Amino acid sequence: MWRHCLLPGLAVWLAAAAPAHAYIAYVSNEKGNTVSVIDTDSWTVTNTIKVGQRPRGIEFTRDGKFVMVAVGDDDTIQMIDTKTHEIADTLPSGPDPELFTQDTTGKILYVANENDNTVTIIDIAKRARLGDIQVGVEPEGMTMSPDDKILINTSETTNMAHFIDTTKREIVANVLVDSRPRFAQFKPDGSELWVSSEIGGTVSIIDPVKHAVTGKIEFSIPGLRREAIQPVGIGITKDGKTAFIALGPANRIAVVDAATHTVTKYLLVGQRVWHMAFTPDEKYLLTTNGVSNDVSVIDVASQKVIKTIQVGELPWGITITPQ
Amino acid sequence: MFRWLAAAIGLALISPFALAAEPVEVNIGYLHHAGIKETLSLIAQPADNDGIAGARLAIEDNNTTGKFLNQHFNLDEVRLKSSDDVVKAAQTLAGHDGFIIADLPADELLKVSDALRDNGTLLLNAGAIDDRLREEDCRANVIHVAPTRSMLADALAQYLVWKQWKRWLLVAGSHDNDKLYADALRRAATRFGAKIVQERTFEDKGGARRTDSGVTLIQRQMPVFTQQAPAYDVLVAADESEVFASYLPYRTWDPRPVAGSAGLMPTSWDAAHDQWGAIQLQNRFVKLNSRRMTALDMQAWTAARMIGEAASRTNSGDPKRLADFIKGPDFSVAAFKGQPLTLRDWNLQLRQPILLADGRMVVSVSPQEGFLHQVSELDTLGVDRPETKCKLH
Numbered sequence: 001m002w003r004h005c006l007l008p009g010l011a012v013w014l015a016a017a018a019p020a021h022a023y024i025a026y027v028s029n030e031k032g033n034t035v036s037v038i039d040t041d042s043w044t045v046t047n048t049i050k051v052g053q054r055p056r057g058i059e060f061t062r063d064g065k066f067v068m069v070a071v072g073d074d075d076t077i078q079m080i081d082t083k084t085h086e087i088a089d090t091l092p093s094g095p096d097p098e099l100f101t102q103d104t105t106g107k108i109l110y111v112a113n114e115n116d117n118t119v120t121i122i123d124i125a126k127r128a129r130l131g132d133i134q135v136g137v138e139p140e141g142m143t144m145s146p147d148d149k150i151l152i153n154t155s156e157t158t159n160m161a162h163f164i165d166t167t168k169r170e171i172v173a174n175v176l177v178d179s180r181p182r183f184a185q186f187k188p189d190g191s192e193l194w195v196s197s198e199i200g201g202t203v204s205i206i207d208p209v210k211h212a213v214t215g216k217i218e219f220s221i222p223g224l225r226r227e228a229i230q231p232v233g234i235g236i237t238k239d240g241k242t243a244f245i246a247l248g249p250a251n252r253i254a255v256v257d258a259a260t261h262t263v264t265k266y267l268l269v270g271q272r273v274w275h276m277a278f279t280p281d282e283k284y285l286l287t288t289n290g291v292s293n294d295v296s297v298i299d300v301a302s303q304k305v306i307k308t309i310q311v312g313e314l315p316w317g318i319t320i321t322p323q
Numbered sequence: 324m325f326r327w328l329a330a331a332i333g334l335a336l337i338s339p340f341a342l343a344a345e346p347v348e349v350n351i352g353y354l355h356h357a358g359i360k361e362t363l364s365l366i367a368q369p370a371d372n373d374g375i376a377g378a379r380l381a382i383e384d385n386n387t388t389g390k391f392l393n394q395h396f397n398l399d400e401v402r403l404k405s406s407d408d409v410v411k412a413a414q415t416l417a418g419h420d421g422f423i424i425a426d427l428p429a430d431e432l433l434k435v436s437d438a439l440r441d442n443g444t445l446l447l448n449a450g451a452i453d454d455r456l457r458e459e460d461c462r463a464n465v466i467h468v469a470p471t472r473s474m475l476a477d478a479l480a481q482y483l484v485w486k487q488w489k490r491w492l493l494v495a496g497s498h499d500n501d502k503l504y505a506d507a508l509r510r511a512a513t514r515f516g517a518k519i520v521q522e523r524t525f526e527d528k529g530g531a532r533r534t535d536s537g538v539t540l541i542q543r544q545m546p547v548f549t550q551q552a553p554a555y556d557v558l559v560a561a562d563e564s565e566v567f568a569s570y571l572p573y574r575t576w577d578p579r580p581v582a583g584s585a586g587l588m589p590t591s592w593d594a595a596h597d598q599w600g601a602i603q604l605q606n607r608f609v610k611l612n613s614r615r616m617t618a619l620d621m622q623a624w625t626a627a628r629m630i631g632e633a634a635s636r637t638n639s640g641d642p643k644r645l646a647d648f649i650k651g652p653d654f655s656v657a658a659f660k661g662q663p664l665t666l667r668d669w670n671l672q673l674r675q676p677i678l679l680a681d682g683r684m685v686v687s688v689s690p691q692e693g694f695l696h697q698v699s700e701l702d703t704l705g706v707d708r709p710e711t712k713c714k715l716h
Contacts, residue, residue, distance in 0.1 A: 096606075114603050117387055136391065137384045138603050156600060157628075157657070158388040159635065174391040176635060179657040180600070199657040225700060227662035249661075 023279050023321040025286055026067045026080070027295055028055035029312030035069060035080065036295075036311035038286070040279055040320070043297060043307050049085050051078055057099040058317040061124065062106025067319060070097035070111070077111065077122075092129045094120045099183075099317075101142040101151070103166070110151050112139035119153050121169065133169055135162050141184040141195065150208065154181035154195055161195050161206060173211040177204040183275075185234040187258065196231040196245065203231050203245055205261060217245070217254075217261050224250055233275035237282055237300070244285055244298070246273040253287060253296075255303055267305055269296035277318045288315035347394040347640035349385075351630060352416035353378050353623070354409070354435070355426035355450070357402045361532050363569040367682075369617065374426045374449060375400055376612045377620030378627045380604075383611065385631030394634050398627070410438045417444040421642025424626045426450030426619065429460070436462040445646040447626040450619060453503070454706060457670040461713035466649065467672045468626045472507040474705035475589040478677030478689035479559075479582055480511035481703070485691045488556035488580070492549070493522045494571070495561040504561035508583065515694070520553045525567045532565070545574035552577065559583040586681065589689070592621030593680035598688075601659035625658050625673070632656045661688070667702070670713040674701035 022041030028051075029036060035055060037047040052071030055078075059068050066088065067080040077091040077100065093100075094113035102109045102124065109122040117137055121130040136158025143152045144166075151164040154177070161184060163173040178200020185194050186208070193206040203217040219229045230248035236258055237243075243256040249272050255265040270289025278285050278300070285298040288311075295315060297307035353375050362368050370376070378398055385396040399420055401412045409427065413435040416423050423439075424447045425432055433456070436446055446465045448456065454471045456462075483489070491512060495505035505522075512519050525548070549558065549571070558575055560583040562568035568584035580586055594615035597605065604624075608616040616624075633645040633654065648654055650671065655663035660676045667674060679687045694703045702708070 096603075115606055137387045138600065155388075156603075157384055158391070159632075159657075160388070160391060162391075171391070179655060179663055199655070199663045201663075227699070230662075 024082070025277065025295075025318055025320045026058055026060075026069075027288055027311050027315050028058040028069050028317040029293075029314055030054055030056055030290070030316040031314035032312030033071075034312040035067070036315070037085065038295065038309060038311070040284065040286075043309055045309065045311060047085055048312060049080060049087075051080070051087065052076065056316045057097065057112075059100065059102070059319045060322050062102065062104075062322065064322050068100070068109070069317075070100060072096045072098055072114070077109075089127060091122050091124070091127055092120075093122065094118050094132065098140055099142045101144050103144055103148045104146075105148075108166075110142055110144070110153075112142050112153055114138050114140065114156075117155070119151070119164070131169060133164055133171070135164075135171070136160050136174075141182055143184040143186060143193075145186055145208065146188060146190040152184045152186075152193060152195075154184050156180045156182065156198075159197075159200075161193065161204075163208070163211060175204075175206055175211050175213060177206075177213065178202045178216075182232045183234050185236055187236055187240045188238050189240055191240075194234050194236070194243070196234055198230045198232055198248065201226060201229050201231065203234065203256075215261050217256060217263065219245075219247060219250070219254055219263060221247075221250060221252060221266055233273075233287070235276045235278055235285055237278070242300075244276060246276055246287060248272055248274065249291075251289075253285075253298065265303055267298060267303065269298075269305055270294045270308065274315070275317045277320045279320055280322065286318055286320065288318050290314045290316060345393065347389075347392075347634065349394065349396045349630060349634055349640045349645075350420040350422075351378070351382070351396065351398050351627060352413075352420035352423040353398055353400045353426075354413055354416060354423055355400075355402060357404055360565070362565045363532055363567075367569075369619070370612075370614055372612070373617055374619040374623045376614075377608070377616065377622070377624035378424055378449075380608055380611050380620075381624040381627030381631065384607075384628065385634070388631065388635055392635055392638065394640060396627075396631060396634075410434055413439060414442075417442050420444065421645070422447060422630050424449050424623055426623070429453040429456055432456065432465065433460055433462070436465045440464060443643060445642060445649070447629070449622040449626045454507070457672045458706060458712040461670050461715060463671075463715045465671065466626075466629075466666065467670075468629070469622045470591050470675060470677060471672065471705050472504055473510060474672075474675075474677060476504070476507035476511040477514065477704045479587070479589040479679060480508070480515045480517055481689045481691040481694050482587070482679050482687050483557055483559075483582060484515045484517055485693070489517045490553075490555045491517055491519045491557055491559045492552050492555040492579070493519045493559050493561070494549075494567075495522065495524055496564050496566050496568075497524055497526045498564040498566075500563040501561050501566075504563055504584070508559055508561055519559075520555050523548070523552075525562070527564065527566045541570045542574060545570050546576045549574075550576035555579060557582055558586075560585055587679050587686055588681070589677050589679055590618045591675060591677065592616060592618040593678050593685055595680060595683060596659070596678055596685050598685070599659050599661040604659055621658075625656065625664070628658070629654075629656050629673075662701075665699075667708070669708050669711050670706075670715070672705065674699060674704075676701065677704060 053073035057070040136155025138156035141154035178197035233246035271291035560568035562584035
């Protein structure tokens with residue numbers, strides 16, 4: 001928050017008097033080859049940045065200075081300078097990077113490269129490639145355990161969550177889940193790993209110590225056939241109590257009691273809802289809706305959709321200012 | 324034995340924490356004919372390794388997964404010459420393979436399935452689209468990965484009806500397969516509310532598909548052949564024999580689109596399909612085979628992946644256990660079609676969305692929105708449970 005007030009070059013902040021709790025969201029538009037910049041106070045798109053081809057995975061660096069965006073068809077990750085909105089640099093990923101994750105210090109980046117069954121390890125500051133880890137067919141979902149010790153990668157055709165020891169940089173366990181695992185997310189206390197299976201239509205709950213599936217969240221929406229329910233993005237609140245799961249072409253977000261793993265509500269959002277991000281104060285959750293080319297804003301406390309913001313073509317990923 | 328041991332040691336080194344302790348070998352046979360079908364368009368000419376190239380990629384994919392589970396997959400190819408005995412070849416394969424992916428004509432597939440009836444080998448039909456193999460001639464030891472003619476015709480009909488192109492001029496070839504395709508198209512028209520305003524037959528009088536000044540002649544023949552038709556919206560051609568359909572687009576007497584065996588074609592796969600993660604598969608295929616992926620390649624890929632999927636889900640390589648799992652209610656396979664593919668338990672046909680492609684792009688994917696079904700919208704394509712003539716046991 002303060003950092004952004006102090007940044008001199010931000011037109012947004014000069015144009016509008018800055019009320020408390022306004023953040024900046026960056027949305028990757030897969031087909032538009034752009035990144036839309038959203039001000040979470042006015043809920044408007046304040047800028048559209050041209051990036052490389054097929055932007056998907058998108059995340060802030062921990063220091064908030066850059067937004068990293070994987071541009072798969074250009075085989076690289078671009079770094080957008082958050083002050084100037086220019087592409088300042090690139091990171092040497094492998095071919096067709098899609099999703100990535102970083103450790104808590106923000107030093108090391110792990111990238112899933114869909115085309116060659118590898119996870120690439122990158123030193124962010126040095127912009128240098130440190131190595132590769134061989135994983136299953138079509139690696140996609142990436143997440144880090146809260147203690148930085150275990151990296152999770154999911155592979156879409158192998159249908160596994162691979163547990164990778166970050167010190168040894170090798171696979172220590174593999175857990176089979178339902179078809180086409182897309183996204184992985186630890187509970188904030190590290191007690192559970194959640195993995196969404198797009199084609200299987202479920203979210204697997206995995207015990208990260210026993211490396212075993214202990215439960216599955218299933219979804220059922222009256223009037224919708226089962227095949228249309230395709231879970232992808234997952235968001236869990238910091239207190240670990242509530243989870244939100246994007247259901248793709250079902251055009252809904254499932255609200256889940258994270259303790260009992262039961263669905264409590266379905267929220268209708270835009271079409272083909274894919275990924276999501278909380279504002280740092282967790283007041284709002286923003287979801288990307290690919291087919292309707294918009295972002296839905298969910299009020300987390302009341303669990304209601306309060307706003308829809310038109311963005312670029314096929315919005316895919318989203319990231320919001322760290323603080 | 325020694326090779327097997329070496330492989331097992333190698334696997335153990337790659338994945339010391341594999342789920343399964345016991346190494347598992349899964350052997351899959353691939354039975355098809357040598358020789359290439361002649362097509363009107365040079366670019367439609369199948370490659371020498373059409374089909375098996377897809378199976379090879381699936382074996383690679385299965386083995387990537389397999390290294391985490393201590394499972395290893397092998398493919399044994401038998402390429403029949405015209406003089407070879409297909410039953411003998413199948414029996415030899417069945418000696419060491421629990422599964423045979425078959426790209427054979429309907430009659431040969433039936434002979435093979437009857438010969439292997441008590442042997443425990445599961446056949447996966449990757450090539451034959453004949454409905455009768457899933458109906459009156461269905462067999463309990465054959466799973467059908469290839470779509471049927473009726474599924475293809477229904478997929479096309481749904482789109483044409485959605486497009487409000489409901490008046491069809493049906494032109495069928497004079498060979499048996501062309502007639503079967505025309506039957507499927509007639510059935511589809513009735514099911515989905517299209518009207519065939521007239522039917523014409525294009526007689527195959529022989530002649531070469533390659534000539535030096537063919538274009539000049541065809542340009543005169545096709546308008547004449549299609550003139551004086553009643554008012555119609557779309558010409559639907561049934562020409563599996565590759566005699567005339569590809570000559571029709573841009574040459575009809577009335578300016579009308581062409582569909583069926585040319586123009587807009589229903590297919591299980593197209594080299595231009597890139598939705599639902601398909602681009603990854605297309606890229607892997609091109610990298611391995613230095614050419615684009617065809618429908619037959621995809622059908623063979625899916626067949627081999629079904630076996631791999633069953634092996635990883637059951638953590639087993641036992642052919643009977645895998646076959647039971649594939650035929651059971653918990654089986655599904657992901658094949659880049661946006662939804663899980665499952666088996667129709669009444670005739671062992673794989674349910675699948677059908678692409679509609681024009682040779683350059685995927686135009687649409689059926690089932691179309693609004694064609695409803697009480698079980699699965701995929702069952703609006705092809706012969707449904709209440710209509711089936713199949714008795715599996």
